[in-house]
Amino acid sequence: MNTREPVSPQRRLSAAGARRRALLAGAGALAATQGLPALAQSQFNANELPPIPALNEYLAGRRVQFNRMQLEIPRVADNGNSVPVKLGVLGAAPGSVQSIHLFSEVNPVPRMAVFHFSPLAARYDIESRVRLAGTQRIVALATLTDGTLCVKVAEVVVSIAACLDGN
Amino acid sequence: MADARVQVPAQIKRGAPFEVKIAIRHAMETGYRVDDVGKPIKRNVIREFVCKYNGAEALRVDMSSGFAANPLLQFWLTAGDSGELVFEWLDDSGARGTERAAINVTA
Numbered sequence: 001m002n003t004r005e006p007v008s009p010q011r012r013l014s015a016a017g018a019r020r021r022a023l024l025a026g027a028g029a030l031a032a033t034q035g036l037p038a039l040a041q042s043q044f045n046a047n048e049l050p051p052i053p054a055l056n057e058y059l060a061g062r063r064v065q066f067n068r069m070q071l072e073i074p075r076v077a078d079n080g081n082s083v084p085v086k087l088g089v090l091g092a093a094p095g096s097v098q099s100i101h102l103f104s105e106v107n108p109v110p111r112m113a114v115f116h117f118s119p120l121a122a123r124y125d126i127e128s129r130v131r132l133a134g135t136q137r138i139v140a141l142a143t144l145t146d147g148t149l150c151v152k153v154a155e156v157v158v159s160i161a162a163c164l165d166g167n
Numbered sequence: 168m169a170d171a172r173v174q175v176p177a178q179i180k181r182g183a184p185f186e187v188k189i190a191i192r193h194a195m196e197t198g199y200r201v202d203d204v205g206k207p208i209k210r211n212v213i214r215e216f217v218c219k220y221n222g223a224e225a226l227r228v229d230m231s232s233g234f235a236a237n238p239l240l241q242f243w244l245t246a247g248d249s250g251e252l253v254f255e256w257l258d259d260s261g262a263r264g265t266e267r268a269a270i271n272v273t274a
Contacts (some may be wrong), residue, residue, distance in 0.1 A: 082235035120225040122184030127241035132228030
């Protein structure tokens with residue numbers, strides 16, 4: 001049996017159960033993050049532009065259409081420092097797309113990227129990796145040569161945000 | 168410091184689309200981080216990236232700290248004549264980087 005002198009309940013709690021409690025806490029945190037996307041999904045409206053001043057400035061009151069633009073980004077990004085992103089414009093004839101903008105809702109630099117295409121572009125498909133400073137909506141906006149603006153809004157839940165130090 | 172890896176198809180048919188992949192070695196320092204003694208690390212990100220195909224601008228990208236470190240870009244161009252792709256970029260510190268890739272077009 002136990003030959004050591006009796007220890008206080010608190011001591012025993014902190015010694016023996018530390019790892020178990022850490023595991024339990026981890027499981028709880030996991031459950032919480034798994035619940036998040038579903039929660040966010042219910043409030044997320046893909047046909048609504050998030051309030052991004054830089055985006056409004058670029059639009060300058062112009063109307064956008066919520067079709068043709070393609071934006072593939074994970075719903076849940078484990079690490080905001082590097083999130084794969086795929087852009088494309090559906091049914092775009094050669095020479096019909098001028099540029100694709102990428103706007104972020106919460107990044108300190110809201111205008112993340114602008115891709116300017118040339119007549120040499122064969123397709124308007126771009127793949128890259130971006131940084132996200134937290135859970136937010138991302139807006140991809142294609143400016144066609146005829147002035148049409150095609151938009152796609154996506155929401156990303158970010159577990160570990162980029163640029164944590166400064167904010 | 169600036170360094171890059173480029174991938175293009177070994178042979179491309181004239182008029183066919185081909186994919187260009189480039190990964191640039193660059194820390195893309197955001198300016199929001201601090202060093203070990205709490206001093207802010209100065210921002211140094213690539214601001215501008217241009218890909219030229221036989222001298223003509225093929226793709227231009229305005230970049231920001233919103234790009235992940237060691238930025239990766241994949242895009243599509245149409246094969247014209249054999250020649251070369253020249254990639255150029257400029258960061259906040261004023262450092263310019265260049266990389267080249269030969270384009271081999273078959274009839």
